[in-house]
Amino acid sequence: MSDVDKNIKISPHSEEAELAVLGCMLINDEAANKVIQILSANDFYIKKNKIIYNSILEVFNSNKNIDHVSVVEQLKKNKELKNVGGAYYVTGLTESAPSAHNVDYYSNIVKDKSILRNIVKVAQNMTDEVYENQDEVNQILDKAEQTLFNLSQDSEKNKFQKLNPILTEVLDSWGNRKTGALTGVGSGFHDLDNLLTGFQKSDLIILAGRPSMGKTALALNFARNAALNSKCKIGFFSLEMSSKQLVERLLTSEAKVDSHAVRTGKLPKHDWPKLSDAASALSDSGIYIDDSADLNIMELRAKARHLKSEHDIDILFIDYIQLLNASTRMESRQQEISFISRSLKALAKELDVPIVSLSQLSRAVESRTDHRPIMSDLRESGAIEQDADVVLFIYRKHVYSKEEEDRGLGEIIIAKHRNGPTGIVKVSFVDKYARFNNLESIHSEYPSLPT
Incomplete structure (x- = not known):
């Protein structure tokens, strides 16, 4: 391998986790409900997986059952089926899908990789800012801190809290x-x-x-x-x-x-x-x-x-x-x-x-x-x-x-x-x-x- 090849860095992602998430969504409606609360389309790194996820969301929003047939039809409607590798690729997701019981785990892997990619992007943007606006030190620092803080909070968004621990906290407070x-x-x-x-x-x-x-x-x-x-x-x-x-x-x-x-x-x-x-x-x-x-x-x-x-x-x-x-x-x-x-x-x-x-x-x-x-x-x-x-x-x-x-x-x-x-x-x-x-x-x- 040449020195140039050694310096090429691939953005953080997990193809296996992305495929597992999509497969679980296609075989289990409850898994789909869980994933939608955790991930957005931009959390997927591989383009065809992102396209498929968007089609799943469209099926979900139309109140139809999510399975390989409905998603393939949606991809056809969007003229995207060919871009994802055809119906064979979508069907393959269901055939190789792991247990839907672990979909939270797979989703969090995808989310973590997405956050890491965003950190890389922030670092690159901050580097550009430094060279372009060398007199705005405090502004650049504040922007970097706020952006990284927002990323740290991103994985916690839209998560429901079970009532029991909140009840305990409130009762302890009253006590x-x-x-x-x-x-x-x-x-x-x-x-x-x-x-x-x-x-x-x-x-x-x-x-x-x-x-x-x-x-x-x-x-x-x-x-x-x-x-x-x-x-x-x-x-x-x-x-x-x-x-x-x-x-x-x-x-x-x-x-x-x-x-x-x-x-x-x-x-x-x-x-x-x-x-x-x-x-x-x-x-x-x-x-x-x-x-x-x-x-x-x-x-x-x-x-x-x-x-x-x-x-x-x-x-x-x-x-x-x-x-x-x-x-x-x-x-x-x-x-x-x-x-x-x-x-x-x-x-x-x-x-x-x-x-x-x-x-x-x-x-x-x-x-x-x-x-x-x-x-x-x-x-x-x-x-x-x-x-x-x-x-x-x-x-x-x-x-x-x-x-x-x-x-x-x-x-x-x-x-x-x-x-x-x-x-x-x-x-x-x-x-x-x-x-x-x-x-x-x-x-x-x-x-x-x-x-």
């Missing part, structure tokens, strides 16, 4: 709720967790509020509580603040010391051990921060996939959605935010983790007598409301009233909950170290407030 265990990632706020049963996998949670309400502080509290109380691994994308600023907030909040005193060098000596203890507690937490500015959604997806693959994160935070850019030019900012919102929901499903994305609210809040946010206040896109599984608003009356009786009080408003109740959760807020707490702790921080 956990009965004993007080959460089915999702806990927020650390009792009343909120009672309503949401935690942040659920694949959910997109929007946490929105006007400036100075404490969106970032509350998100950091959620992250801290999940990491320290539940030992969850956290991904935190901070597009507005640096990682150093976030860690400063985490430290002063955990230590319960005055953040302004720390920044101005006026922290009393007796408070420094608190910071040391806080640093020790946080150093063991699984919180991963990315403070890349000017991220686009494509870059964020790539980073999130890497974070999930390397650290198996349990929940992802994004601060905040309006600072993200689309990876392609859009006609309007509203379309761009809609695209980003849909992409975040798709990413939550892909990674199978909850994504908590912070969001700004429009100025319409300021023009009303009651400054509590409503759904129409979500800024720049109604798509955020549609894509979100949960919408939370943070509201502190003291920001507007400046009344002493409102100081230290806050509300987490559950404005949307796709799978459960809405409502208002009362919380406390300590502004000097930017920390939200369960309401019962308020009098330890503000003893002068009425009970």
Whole structure:
């Protein structure tokens, strides 16, 4: 064999498996039903086998019995009989057909070979992309990752799940709720967790509020509580603040010391051990921060996939959605935010983790007598409301009233909950170290407030 011949590679396929699948379909209707759920015509490598499979599908769609006679007639009608080797070839499929009982096994071989061919095709296309678009590195990487992910999911499509294991999973979940265990990632706020049963996998949670309400502080509290109380691994994308600023907030909040005193060098000596203890507690937490500015959604997806693959994160935070850019030019900012919102929901499903994305609210809040946010206040896109599984608003009356009786009080408003109740959760807020707490702790921080 010449060196040239040695370098010729035949695309992955199994002629034996393809023939076995077609033969089983021709002798057993139930086998045909199974195969149709697993394979498409493009999964067949050999052209005449692909033609025969298409004819079988046409017979199936016309509600006729599938056998060698009906398929031969369909091939004649399509003027394809000669192209597959005549009636003799089709009849031969039935005569050499193995047991139809094993048709799932044969079908999966054909499917696996098809996926391998597609991987080769993706690699070839990516090679062409690299040479043609050398300046679009991130775009090429994102396209490759998404295409390969789609291929990995392809073999799972259209498969039915037996009811029994789903019933068991649901009953176990209900049992956990009965004993007080959460089915999702806990927020650390009792009343909120009672309503949401935690942040659920694949959910997109929007946490929105006007400036100075404490969106970032509350998100950091959620992250801290999940990491320290539940030992969850956290991904935190901070597009507005640096990682150093976030860690400063985490430290002063955990230590319960005055953040302004720390920044101005006026922290009393007796408070420094608190910071040391806080640093020790946080150093063991699984919180991963990315403070890349000017991220686009494509870059964020790539980073999130890497974070999930390397650290198996349990929940992802994004601060905040309006600072993200689309990876392609859009006609309007509203379309761009809609695209980003849909992409975040798709990413939550892909990674199978909850994504908590912070969001700004429009100025319409300021023009009303009651400054509590409503759904129409979500800024720049109604798509955020549609894509979100949960919408939370943070509201502190003291920001507007400046009344002493409102100081230290806050509300987490559950404005949307796709799978459960809405409502208002009362919380406390300590502004000097930017920390939200369960309401019962308020009098330890503000003893002068009425009970």
